Amino acid sequence: MADPFSEIISLLQPKASYSKLVHTSGPFRVCRDDVSEAFYCSVLEGRACLQVNQKEPLILNAGDFVLIPVVESFTFTSMDPPPPNDLQSHPVEGEDGIFRLGSPDAEPEVQQLIGHCTFASPDAELLVSLLPDLIVVRGEGRLAALTGLVRDEARADRPARDVIVENLLQVLLIEAFRSGADQAPAAGLLRGLADIRIGPSLRAMHSAPAHGWTIQALAKEAGLSRSAFFARFENVMGLPPMSYLQNWRMTLAKHMLRAGDLSIAEISAEAGYQSSSAFSTAFSRYVGCPPARYSKETMLGASG
Known part of the structure; x- marks a missing residue:
């Protein structure tokens, strides 16, 4: 039997456009309303609150993974402590390539790997419509390992880097959908296959x-x-x-x-x-x- 997810993701031709490691200390709030690419986040340490496309906020703990194929806006906020209402934080990139919120010398309380990917297929809109609009996977170590590989390879200057990143992204997306199959998703391919x-x-x-x-x-x-x-x-x-x-x-x-x-x-x-x-x-x-x-x-x- 064919694997519909593998076929669709292969046709989507995912490309890594951006990936960064974010360390935070103290209260923070990061708001973005200019996003037009697929978005994923892996919480490595601590916990945070994520609100995507004005939907209900999600509480994310260490080991949690989120994938949103279509993102228009998102807001990340601290949980311990919660941010003041007027706080707007802006990550600052360090010499080590890590983005930081709060004091650069403080021990990080929350560590996240955040990334964006694009879909090169001319049929991306149709194919994405077959996928769930939100996947949340709790405590799956394989996803954290895969996002780490995507991050490291995307930053490296090695032969065949783009080919390796593209294939890692395909594996990451398939693993995310497969891991999320035990949830009760909205109507769509994931629910249908389950x-x-x-x-x-x-x-x-x-x-x-x-x-x-x-x-x-x-x-x-x-x-x-x-x-x-x-x-x-x-x-x-x-x-x-x-x-x-x-x-x-x-x-x-x-x-x-x-x-x-x-x-x-x-x-x-x-x-x-x-x-x-x-x-x-x-x-x-x-x-x-x-x-x-x-x-x-x-x-x-x-x-x-």
Whole structure:
């Protein structure tokens, strides 16, 4: 069976844009409202409060890891002691590359690894929409180790650094989603894969996207009646099963068209369409232009 998370994260093409180690002492409040990249934080020592996109604040303790695929704003504050209402803190980078809040000579009370990553895929918006909007993993040492490797490699001037960081980020994202599967996330792919009924149907779709899937066939994979499967899938995933299947097929088709290794007829078959004309009609409706034009424009953009 295919691993949908691995496929989606591989297609996202994550890139490390920024990573820093932050030591704090005393009260602090850091506010950012200019963020447009995926954000992750690993608390190494102490505890802090994180509020993301105006949602409910999260209390983070040592060993906790947070991943937010889409961030607009966040506020980090101290817990012991809480900051005054008018305090606005600004990290200062030391000669050792560590950012500090509070006295640079004081023993750090909170240590955090904070990072941002971007997604190079042209389909990033669609792919990210399949992921949970917030992952919080408590006390998982593997994630702390992985974030440390990302930090060290991103700062190093070594051969193949970018390739190694990209692969470490993929492992980090997969591990975060895998570790968060035991939670009760909102509707989306993580919840779907964790669902004892919907998970098998999702893996079946990803294993054979070209198969002529029907609601009846997918319901059989789930061990449910058609009506029960349809209702449960939409509740767990946030969209109907055939809409999810079409989204995934079109994402794969766009990826294959950009690669330029297959003909339109071959891509049509790989995307589960009986003819090139049927695929072209569906692709044009979904993307806004025929597949041949999309392929040509993508290649011209890449060469330019």
